[in-house]
Amino acid sequence: MKHKFSLLAALVLSLPLAGQAQKKAPTPSAGANAESAIKEADIKRDLFALADDHFRGREGGTLDELKASVWLADQIRATGMLPAGDDGTYFQWFHLQRTRLTKASTLRIGTHEIKLDQDGSVVAPTNASINAPLVYVGTGSPAELAKVDIKGKAVAVQISGAPTDGISYRRYVFGKFAGQAGELTKAGAVAVVFVSDAPSQAVYDHWSHVFERGRYSLPGAASTKVMNTPPVMWLPMSAASWVQQAAGQQLVADLKVESFQYPSVNIVAKMPGTDAQLKKEYVLFSTHQDHDGVRAPIAGDSIYNGADDNATGCAALLAIMRAFKQKPARRSALFVYQGSEERGLIGSTYFSAHPTVPQSSIVAVLNAEMMGRNAPDSAALLGSTPPHLNSSDLVKTALAANQAGPKFKLDTEWDKATHPEGWYFRSDHLPYARLGIPAIMYTSLLHVDYHTPRDEAKRIDYNKLLHMTQWMYLTGWAVANRTAPPAREPGFKLER
Ligand SMILES: [Zn+2]
DSSP states (O other), rough: OOHHHHHHHHHHHHHHHHHHHHHHHHOGGGGGGOGGOOOHHHHHHHHHHTTTTTTTTTTTTHHHHHHHHHHHHHHHHHHHHHHHGGSSSSSEEEEEEEEEETTEEEEEEEEEEEBTTTTTTESSSEEEEEEEEHHOOOHOOHHHHHOOTTTTSEEEEEEEOOOSSSOOHHHHHHHHHHHHHHHHHHTTTTTEEEOOOHHHHHHHHHHHGGGGGGGSSTOOOGGSSSSSOOOOEEEOGGGGGHHTTTTEEEEEEEEOOEEEEEEEEEEEEEEEEESSGGGGHHEEEEEEOOOEEEEEEETTTEEEEOIIIIIIIHHHHHHHHHHHHHHHOOEEEEEEEETTTTEEEEEEEEHHHOSOGGGEEEEEEEEEEOOOOOOOOOEETTSSSSSOOOHHHHHHHHHHHHHHTTEEEEEOOGTTTTOOOOGGGGGHHHHHHHHHOOOOEEOOOOOOOTTTTOGGGGGGOOOHHHHHHHHHHHHHHHHHSSSSSSOOOOOOOOOO
């Protein structure tokens, strides 16, 4: 009786009290979110604007990236988010170090003048002045190498074979530029010239343009130090027959490197939390605003618009900001658009090391990377399985948000350490994960238009992007309102 009575009394008494308490200090639950503020039409409008030719592909370390960043800051201001960059602005500036061959560099093999970045590429910028005879070693097998003395010679070698260790074919080909070339230079070669075979020609067609840009890093990193090492070149399959015949003729190279700094920028905004204590902690929504700029035309189009990569993430974060403006959470929400991601995760490397809020106050990083392509009902959450899992607590929240919201079928293959693409290592959550901060990446994965001028706004599935955005928001909303921050996985260690 006592129990029954007190239960009834408690119910009756608590009703008006609960009503008052809710007015005074709302403790939002999953049901009280502002998901309805996230609108497909807004996402579509913002994405079309940002992926327009007007921004010329937003290449990191160019005026185009800065132009897009200023446009984004204007949109962010309009959502009502507060600036959280340096000195009360939406911007956190940093310097890129860029090291590349000068346009004055020249290469000749026998009678063939090679126009660099047009007829062939030098795969790493290096100072070199070479006048040496060329030897041709076929695929460079031990038997073929035993027949020739390569000391002091330029060595031409045919790309061949296929990966046996589970990596992608592209990584296999790129791996030769350090691996096989390194062995040849160790044996005395003064230059190494790779010639594509039929399979590697496809990689050449898609990827050789990346070498024209040179190398990028934050200032002081080893990867942009000016080198004087034997150069490594890469020629298309069309050069195969004449290169073989040029054996015995001279390779003459005059390669000069320049290294300089240029500004890039992170865009940072926040919505302060409602809880006096928890507002000092941040749920970080992450994306990148840059893409690949203007490059050699493919089918007449030279602008790499990066609609999926990563205007989808940019538009998604703007939509999430509108929801947080309508209904702030207990913790603060921090929004970081990282610059120069495509140049090597440079903005996120900088921000994670120099955050504009205390590093220890970042309780989770939810990273948006390419969210608008492939099957409408499937997606992936990177960082959700070992060895990439650094917070099963955060992942549990994200999986629950998927069930409560879009119910994507989740692909787990791409999160595996054995996946040939190594996708986990290729976006902005990575530098945060390396610091032990719970971090996950929302993505709809690769597609045929990845890093081509065909990655355009008209090819995005906007309804899917809406659902991806809702999923991120619902996760972030739950993390921002719970009392304890997501627990970290003890002993987290990445495979590389
Ligand atoms: Zn990207």
